Amino acid sequence: MQSSEAHTTSGAAFHLSRRRFLRTASAALAVSALGAEGLDIVQGKPKRVGLIGTGWYGKSDLWRLIQVAPVEVVALCDPDRQLLAGAVEIASQRQKSGKRPRTYTDYREMLREKDLDIVLVGSPDHWHALHTIAAIEAGADVYAQKPISVDVLEGEAMLAAARKHGRVVQIGTQRKSTPHLIEAKRQVVDAGLLGKIGHVDMCCYYHMRANGNPPLEPVPDHLDYELWTGPAPLRPYDGLPHVRWWRTFMEYGNGIMGDMCVHMFDTVRWMLGLGWPKRISSTGGIYVQKEGKSNIADTQTATFEYDGFDAVWQHRTWGTPPDPDYPWALFIYGEKGTLKASTMRADFLPQGNQAKPLHFECLYEREKYPEDVTEKDIELNAAPATRRHMLDFLAAIERRSRPVADIEDGHISTASCILANLAMEVRRPLVYDPAQRVVVGDAEATRRLRRPYRAPWRHPEPA
Numbered sequence: 001m002q003s004s005e006a007h008t009t010s011g012a013a014f015h016l017s018r019r020r021f022l023r024t025a026s027a028a029l030a031v032s033a034l035g036a037e038g039l040d041i042v043q044g045k046p047k048r049v050g051l052i053g054t055g056w057y058g059k060s061d062l063w064r065l066i067q068v069a070p071v072e073v074v075a076l077c078d079p080d081r082q083l084l085a086g087a088v089e090i091a092s093q094r095q096k097s098g099k100r101p102r103t104y105t106d107y108r109e110m111l112r113e114k115d116l117d118i119v120l121v122g123s124p125d126h127w128h129a130l131h132t133i134a135a136i137e138a139g140a141d142v143y144a145q146k147p148i149s150v151d152v153l154e155g156e157a158m159l160a161a162a163r164k165h166g167r168v169v170q171i172g173t174q175r176k177s178t179p180h181l182i183e184a185k186r187q188v189v190d191a192g193l194l195g196k197i198g199h200v201d202m203c204c205y206y207h208m209r210a211n212g213n214p215p216l217e218p219v220p221d222h223l224d225y226e227l228w229t230g231p232a233p234l235r236p237y238d239g240l241p242h243v244r245w246w247r248t249f250m251e252y253g254n255g256i257m258g259d260m261c262v263h264m265f266d267t268v269r270w271m272l273g274l275g276w277p278k279r280i281s282s283t284g285g286i287y288v289q290k291e292g293k294s295n296i297a298d299t300q301t302a303t304f305e306y307d308g309f310d311a312v313w314q315h316r317t318w319g320t321p322p323d324p325d326y327p328w329a330l331f332i333y334g335e336k337g338t339l340k341a342s343t344m345r346a347d348f349l350p351q352g353n354q355a356k357p358l359h360f361e362c363l364y365e366r367e368k369y370p371e372d373v374t375e376k377d378i379e380l381n382a383a384p385a386t387r388r389h390m391l392d393f394l395a396a397i398e399r400r401s402r403p404v405a406d407i408e409d410g411h412i413s414t415a416s417c418i419l420a421n422l423a424m425e426v427r428r429p430l431v432y433d434p435a436q437r438v439v440v441g442d443a444e445a446t447r448r449l450r451r452p453y454r455a456p457w458r459h460p461e462p463a
Contacts, residue, residue, distance in 0.1 A: 047117040047397075050075035050140070052107045052131045054087035055242045056377055057145060058122020061172065062087075064386040065120070065143075066094050067369055069394055075116060077104040079224040080242065094371075105224055107131055111138040118397070121145060124246050125253035126232040129154035132169065133161045133460050141168040141397050143390070146266075147258045147414040148407065152449040155411040155418075156437055157460035162407045164463055170393040170403040171410030175267040175343070177388040180360040184339060184346040185271050193348060193355055194334025197272065200311040201331040202264040204256060205321035210248040211292030214238045231457035238293075248294040255296030256315045257282075257417045264330045265304065266405075266413035267341070268311055271332065276412055277304040277311075281429040282420040288318045302420035313420070343381055422448055437462065 049071045051062050055078070065071055073091045078084045084103050092100045104110040111119075111134050119135035121128055121144040132144045142162075148171055149155040162169045175181055188194060219225045219237045226234070228241065233251045246252045247259060268274065284300030298318060304311040321327040329342040337350040346360040362381045366373055372383050389405065396403035415432070422445055423430045431440040439445035453459045 046070045046072045047394075048115060049073050049118045049120065050077065050101075050110055050116040050135075051087070051120045051122060052077045052110070052135070053121065053123035053127070053145075054078040054080075054083045055122065056244075057172075058120065059087055059090070060375075060378060060383075061120050061122055061143065061145070061386065061390075062091070063094060063371075063375065064383060065118075065390045066091075067371075068387050068390050070096055071118070072097060072099070073101045074099075075102045075104065075110050075113070077107045077110045079105050079227040080222060080240075081105065082220075082222040083242065106227060107134065111135060111140075114138050116140045118143065124241075125258065126150050126251070127230055129158055129460055130231065130457070132158050136161045136165050136167045136169070139165075139167075141393075143170045143172065143393055144407075144410075145172045146410060147254060147262045147417060148410045149414055149418070150253060150258075151451040152415045152418055152432070153437065153462060154451075154460060155415050156434075156462040159407050159411050160463035161460075166400070168393065168396045168400070168403060169407035169410075170389065170396065171405045171407060172386075172389070173263060173266040173405045173410060173413065174382065174385040174389040175263055176270050176404045177392060178343065178382075178385040179363040179388070180346055181267065181271075181341055184341055184348070184358075184360045187358060187360075188337075188339050188346075188348045189271050189332070193337055193350070194332060194339060195336035197309050197332060197334050199309050199333045200268055200272075201333075202261060202268060202311065202313045202329070203321070203326075203331075204260040204264070204315040204328045205317075205319070206260070206328055207317055208244075208247075208260075209256065209289060209294055209296060209298055209317035210245055211289050211294040211298075213292055229454070231453040231459070233454060248292075248296055250295050253296075254418055254421050255300075256317065257297070257300060257302065257313070257421050258414070260315065260328060261302070261313045261420070262413050262417045264328070265311065265313065265416060266409065268330050268332070269409070269413060274306055274311075276432065276434060277306060277416055279305040279429050279431050280416060280419045280423050281305075282424040283427075284424050288316075297421075297424070300420075300424065302417075302423070304416060304420070 051058055054076055073095050076084055076087050088100055092098055119140040119142050121131045123131055125147055128144055129149045132142050135142045148158055216236050216238050225237055282302035284297045287299040289298045299316050302313040326340050326342050332339040336354055337348055340347045344362045348358040363384050364380055365384045372378055372380060392404045419430050419432055426445055430445055433440050
C-alpha cells in the first residue's frame with residue numbers, strides 16, 4: 001500500500017479547503033469504522049477521558065485519541081509535576097473546548113471522582129496492573145499500554161477484573177490496526193499464499209538498551225519518587241527515570257523481551273490465529289554490554305512451541321541485523337513462500353513461480369494530520385495505526401464488545417514473554433496452565449509467577 005502525500009497546487013485557499021476535506025473524510029472513515037453507533041462519537045456526546053502517566057507514549061496515545069473523536073480530557077495524573085504541567089498545556093491547546101484538565105499526582109485521587117468514561121494507562125510497566133484494575137473498578141473503559149503486566153498473575157488479575165466489571169480494555173498492541181499489516185494478513189496469510197506454515201522467526205536488533213553509569217543525586221522537588229516507584233523495589237535515585245532509563249531495569253519491566261517481542265509475538269498470534277504456546281524455553285543474558293548499570297539481557301533467544309511449528313524470538317542490542325530492511329520484524333515461513341513484516345513494510349516472497357511477489361508499504365498521514373509533523377518524539381509510522389486502534393476501542397465501547405486487542409490476547413502475549421524470561425532464569429522449558437495458573441510440574445517457577453510488592457502496595461488477586 002502506498003501513502004498519498006504529494007500535492008503540487010499552491011495557495012492558502014486550496015490548502016484550507018483541502019485540510020477541511022481531509023478532516024471531513026477522516027470523520028466519515030471514523031463513522032464507517034464504528035458503524036451506526038459511531039455517529040454519537042464522531043458527531044457529539046464526548047467521552048470524558050483521563051490519562052495516567054504523562055510521559056512520552058501516554059501523551060502520544062492521548063493526542064491520537066483527540067484526533068479521531070471529540071473527547072473531553074478532564075484529568076491528567078503523574079507523580080512528576082513538571083511532566084504534568086507540560087501535558088496540561090498541550091491538552092488545553094489540542095482539545096476543542098480549550099479547557100485545562102484537572103491534575104493529580106496520585107491516581108487514586110483522580111479515580112475517586114468516578115467521573116471518567118475512559119482512562120488511558122501510559123505509566124511504566126510496573127504500574128500497569130494496579131492502574132488498570134483501579135480504573136476498571138472506578139467504572140471506566142481502559143486503553144492500557146503493553147506489556148500489560150510485569151508478572152503473570154498480575155495479568156490474570158487484570159483479565160478477571162475486566163470480565164467481572166464488564167469493561168472494555170484495549171491493549172496498545174496496535175500492529176493489529178496497522179494498515180499495511182492488515183493487508184499483508186488478508187492478501188497473503190488469509191489467502192493461503194504461504195501454504196503450510198513450518199516455522200516463524202521474530203527479532204529485534206535495535207541498539208535500544210540504555211547502559212550508562214549516572215551518579216546518584218538528590219530527588220528533584222517536582223518528582224514524588226516514592227509514588228513513581230510504587231510496588232517496585234526502590235532503586236537509589238540516579239536521574240529522571242522517565243526518558244526510557246527505567247526500561248533498562250528488570251525492577252520495572254521485562255527487558256527487550258517484554259518491550260519488543262510482545263509486539264511481534266502478538267502480531268504472529270493474530271495473523272496465524274494462535275493461542276497459548278504449548279511450551280516455552282529461552283536462553284540468554286548479558287553477553288556483551290557488561291559495563292553499565294543495566295540488568296536486562298542484551299542477548300536472548302526464546303522458543304514458543306505450537307503444533308506443527310515453533311515461533312522463535314531473538315534480540316541483540318549490539319551488532320548488526322541479518323536483514324537491514326527488517327531489524328525489528330517477523331518472518332513466517334510456509335511451503336509456498338515467506339512473509340516478512342515489520343512496522344515499516346511487508347514483503348511476500350513466493351517459492352518458485354507459484355505466485356507473484358507482493359510488497360506492502362507503511363501508510364503515513366502527514367497531510368491529513370499536519371500536526372503530526374511537528375509533534376515532539378512522535379512515531380510517524382505508528383500514528384495511523386494508533387488512530388485506527390483508538391477507533392476500534394471506541395467502537396467496542398459503543399457496542400460493549402471485545403476490541404481487536406482485547407485484554408485476554410494482551411495477557412497471553414505478555415505472559416508468554418514473561419514466561420520466556422522466567423525460562424531463561426531457571427534454565428529449563430516451562431509449560432503454563434492458565435486454567436490452574438501454575439507452571440506444570442514446577443513449583444519454583446510457579447512461585448515466580450508473582451513478583452513481591454514493596455509495602456504498603458498489595459499484589460492484585462485473580463478472582
